[in-house]
Amino acid sequence: MKVITIFKAVTKNWIRSRSGLFFSILFPVLLLLVFGAIFSGIGGTSQYSLYVQNLDRDASGQPTELSTAFIQALNGTGTFAMSTVPQDANATDYVRDQLGPLGGNMRILIISEGFQEDLVNGTLKVRIGIIYDMYQQFEPYMSDEQKTAFQQGLAQMQQYNATDAKVSLTIMLDPADQSAMMVKSIITSVANAFNYQMIGAENVIQFNETSVTTKQFSTVELYVPSITAAFIMTNGVIGLAATATEFKRRGIIKRLSITPLTKIDWILGNVLSQALLNLMLTAIMIAIGWVLFNVRIIPDAITIAMILLGSIMFSGIGMALSGFIKDVEAASAVGNAIAFPMMFLSGTYFPIEMMPEYLRTVSNALPLTYFSQGLKSAMLYKDAGGIYFNMAIVAVLAVAFIIVGALVTRWKEK
Amino acid sequence: MSKAVVEVNSLVKQYGQLRAVDGISFEVYEGEVFAFLGPNGAGKTTTVEILECIRPLTSGTARIFGYDVTRGEDVKEIKRRIGALPQEFSALDKLTVKENMDLIGDMYQKHLDVIEIIKLLDLEDKTNEKFENLSGGLKQRVGVAAALVSDPQLVFLDEPTTGLDPKARREVWAVIENLKKLGKTVFLTTHYMEEAQVLADRVAIINKGKIAAIGSPQELVSQHGGLKVLVIRKGDKKLANLLQRKYDQTTMNSSGDIHVKIDDVDEFWRVMATLTDMKVDKEIEIQTPTIEDVFLKITGGRITEEGELKQ
Numbered sequence: 001m002k003v004i005t006i007f008k009a010v011t012k013n014w015i016r017s018r019s020g021l022f023f024s025i026l027f028p029v030l031l032l033l034v035f036g037a038i039f040s041g042i043g044g045t046s047q048y049s050l051y052v053q054n055l056d057r058d059a060s061g062q063p064t065e066l067s068t069a070f071i072q073a074l075n076g077t078g079t080f081a082m083s084t085v086p087q088d089a090n091a092t093d094y095v096r097d098q099l100g101p102l103g104g105n106m107r108i109l110i111i112s113e114g115f116q117e118d119l120v121n122g123t124l125k126v127r128i129g130i131i132y133d134m135y136q137q138f139e140p141y142m143s144d145e146q147k148t149a150f151q152q153g154l155a156q157m158q159q160y161n162a163t164d165a166k167v168s169l170t171i172m173l174d175p176a177d178q179s180a181m182m183v184k185s186i187i188t189s190v191a192n193a194f195n196y197q198m199i200g201a202e203n204v205i206q207f208n209e210t211s212v213t214t215k216q217f218s219t220v221e222l223y224v225p226s227i228t229a230a231f232i233m234t235n236g237v238i239g240l241a242a243t244a245t246e247f248k249r250r251g252i253i254k255r256l257s258i259t260p261l262t263k264i265d266w267i268l269g270n271v272l273s274q275a276l277l278n279l280m281l282t283a284i285m286i287a288i289g290w291v292l293f294n295v296r297i298i299p300d301a302i303t304i305a306m307i308l309l310g311s312i313m314f315s316g317i318g319m320a321l322s323g324f325i326k327d328v329e330a331a332s333a334v335g336n337a338i339a340f341p342m343m344f345l346s347g348t349y350f351p352i353e354m355m356p357e358y359l360r361t362v363s364n365a366l367p368l369t370y371f372s373q374g375l376k377s378a379m380l381y382k383d384a385g386g387i388y389f390n391m392a393i394v395a396v397l398a399v400a401f402i403i404v405g406a407l408v409t410r411w412k413e414k
Numbered sequence: 415m416s417k418a419v420v421e422v423n424s425l426v427k428q429y430g431q432l433r434a435v436d437g438i439s440f441e442v443y444e445g446e447v448f449a450f451l452g453p454n455g456a457g458k459t460t461t462v463e464i465l466e467c468i469r470p471l472t473s474g475t476a477r478i479f480g481y482d483v484t485r486g487e488d489v490k491e492i493k494r495r496i497g498a499l500p501q502e503f504s505a506l507d508k509l510t511v512k513e514n515m516d517l518i519g520d521m522y523q524k525h526l527d528v529i530e531i532i533k534l535l536d537l538e539d540k541t542n543e544k545f546e547n548l549s550g551g552l553k554q555r556v557g558v559a560a561a562l563v564s565d566p567q568l569v570f571l572d573e574p575t576t577g578l579d580p581k582a583r584r585e586v587w588a589v590i591e592n593l594k595k596l597g598k599t600v601f602l603t604t605h606y607m608e609e610a611q612v613l614a615d616r617v618a619i620i621n622k623g624k625i626a627a628i629g630s631p632q633e634l635v636s637q638h639g640g641l642k643v644l645v646i647r648k649g650d651k652k653l654a655n656l657l658q659r660k661y662d663q664t665t666m667n668s669s670g671d672i673h674v675k676i677d678d679v680d681e682f683w684r685v686m687a688t689l690t691d692m693k694v695d696k697e698i699e700i701q702t703p704t705i706e707d708v709f710l711k712i713t714g715g716r717i718t719e720e721g722e723l724k725q
Contacts, residue, residue, distance in 0.1 A: 257468050
C-alpha cells in the first residue's frame with residue numbers, strides 16, 4: 001500500500017513537471033520524428049548532390065552520344081540529384097558559388113574531352129585482344145585456311161589503330177564528406193556496368209538477395225525499439241538519479257524516513273513509477289511510428305516484461321548514483337556522462353560492427369547493448385534466442401543494480 | 415509530575431575526532447513544550463535525529479515512550495507515535511498541500527482527517543495550492559500539519575521558524591501554542607532566545623554538545639539571569655556619579671542611560687527614594703533578566719540571528 005502511495009506521489013510530481021515530461025517523453029518523440037523523416041522517404045527520397053561537367057563534345061559542340069549515355073546511366077540510379085557545370089567554367093569555383101555561403105558537399109564529376117573516342121578505341125582494343133587470345137588458344141586445332149583467314153581479319157582490325165588509351169573520369173570529392181565513399185562507389189559501379197556493356201560482357205555472377213528475418217524491416221522500424229530503449233535508459237540513469245538526488249538534498253527523503261515507510265517501499269514506489277513512465281513512452285513511440293511512418297509494431301507480453309526489467313535495471317543505476325552524489329547538477333552531469341557514451345556504444349544508433357575491436361569489447365559490457373537488442377528482438381524479430389538471451393542478461397543486471405541501488409540509498413543519517 | 419516520554423541518558427554522538435553530542439542526559443515530560451536552545455553546531459539536530467530514529471547514536475541510551483531508539487522493533491513503535499518537522503522542511507513541489515499531507519498520512523496505519531488538520535493549521539484556502547507556490551511561512555505550516563497528521567503523542571519541531579520573517583514566525587508560534595492546548599508533547603529546537611522564552615515550559619541550553627543548564631525559563635532566569643536593573647533614561651554624568659557613590663553597581667552607557675542593578679525590593683525602594691529626593695525627572699524603567707542574559711552568563715556569548723555563536 002505504501003509502495004502504491006509513493007508510486008502515485010512521485011508519478012504525479014513527474015507528470016506535472018514540464019522539464020521531466022520533455023526529457024522523458026517529448027525529446028525521444030522528437031528524435032523519432034527526425035530519424036523517421038530522414039529514413040522513411042516521406043516528403044521525397046533523399047539523394048546525393050552531384051555536379052557534372054561534360055567536356056566531351058562533337059564537332060558541332062554538342063555532348064557526345066556516349067558521354068550523354070553515361071550521364072543518363074548515373075541519373076538512372078536515382079541516387080543522385082545531378083546539376084550541370086557549364087563547359088567553360090572552372091568546376092570547383094562554379095560549384096562553390098552554387099553552394100553559397102552555407103556551403104555543402106562538393107561532389108564533382110568531370111567527363112574529359114575525348115571520352116567517347118577513348119571509350120570506342122579502348123573497347124576495340126579489348127575486343128581485338130579477346131579475339132587474339134581466342135585465336136592463340138584454338139590455333140593448334142585450326143586448318144591452314146582457317147589460320148590464314150583469321151590472320152587477315154586481325155590485320156584488318158589493327159588498321160583501325162586501336163590504341164590502349166584508358167578512359168578517364170575525374171571525381172572531385174571533399175575528404176570531410178561522410179558520403180564521399182558511397183558516392184565514389186556508386187559512380188564506379190555505374191562505370192563498370194558501362195564497361196561491361198561496351199565490350200559485350202554479361203554479369204555471370206548474380207545476386208539473389210533475401211532477408212535473414214522472415215520480414216524485411218525498414219530503418220524507422222529499427223529505430224522505434226532502439227530509441228525507446230535508449231530513453232528508458234536515460235529516464236533511469238539521468239532522470240531518476242537527478243530526481244532522487246533532489247529529494248535527498250531537499251530533505252524529502254529524510255522527512256519520509258521519519259515515518260514508518262521503509263527504504264524498500266520507497267525504492268519500489270520509484271521503480272513502479274519508472275515502469276509506468278517507460279510503458280507510456282513505448283506506447284507513444286509505437287503510436288507515432290504507426291501513424292506517421294506506417295510502422296506496425298504490436299507489443300506483446302514479452303515486450304512488456306522486457307520494459308519492466310529494463311526499468312528495474314536502469315532505476316537501480318539511477319538510485320545507486322543518487323546514493324553517491326550530493327547535488328542535483330552533479331547527478332545530472334554524472335548521469336549524462338554515463339548515459340551518452342552508453343547510448344552511442346550500444347548499437348542503438350550505429351551498428352556495433354562499425355566499431356573498432358576495443359570499442360566492441362566496451363559495447364559488450366554495457367547494459368543498454370543487451371536491453372536494446374532484447375527489445376528489438378521482442379518487438380521486431382520475435383526470435384526466441386535473441387529475446388531470452390538478452391532478457392536473461394537484463395534480468396541478472398536488474399537484480400544486481402537494484403540491490404546496489406538499495407544498499408547505497410541512505411535511509412538513515414550517518 | 416507527568417510521566418517522561420523522552421528519556422536520554424549519557425547520550426554521545428561521535429564523528430571521528432568531533433564529539434557532536436557529549437554525554438547529555440535529560441527527560442521530556444508528557445504535555446510540555448520542551449525547548450532545546452543553542453547555536454548552530456551545538457548538537458540540537460543531531461540529538462533530535464537520534465530520537466527520531468534516523469541517526470545512530472555512539473553510546474548512551476535514548477528512549478521514547480519507553481522504547482529504545484536503537485532496537486529494530488522498538489523503532490517501528492516509535493515511528494508510529496511521533497510526528498516531526500525536520501529542519502528546512504520540504505515536500506514534493508508539484509503536489510498540492512492536500513496531496514502532500516495525504517502522502518505523509520498514508521505512511522501510517524491510521525491517520526487523522528487531512529482536511530481537519532488543514533483547517534486546524536488555517537491552511538484551508540491553500541488546500542489545492544501546489545507546494546512550490548507557497549511562501550516560507552506557509553510551507554512551515556504545511557510541515558507542522560504533516561507532523562500532526564498521524565495524531566502523534568510527541569512532536570519534534572526542528573528549528574521551525576528559522577529563516578521566517580517576524581510575522582510568519584509569530585504564526586508558527588501560535589500553531590505551537592495550539593499544539594500545547596491539544597495536549598501534545600512538543601520537542602522544539604531553536605536558536606531564538608525569545609522563542610524558547612515565550613513557548614517553552616522547560617528549556618535546555620545546549621552548547622558544544624553539552625547541556626549547560628536546564629529548567630523552566632523562570633528557574634533559569636532566577637538561577638543564572640543575575641539582578642534586575644533599574645534604568646534611568648537619558649541621565650547625566652553628575653547624576654550617575656551621585657548614584658554611584660550610594661549604589662556601587664551603577665553604570666552609564668554611551669546613550670546616557672544609567673543602569674542600577676538591584677538585589678531586592680527593599681533596595682529598589684531605596685533607589686526610588688533617592689531619586690525622589692534628588693527631584694530626578696527622567697523616564698525610569700525596570701529591566702528583568704531574560705533567557706538571553708542566562709545564555710550570555712552561561713556560555714559567555716550571544717547567538718546571532720543566523721544562529722552563530724558570537725563571543
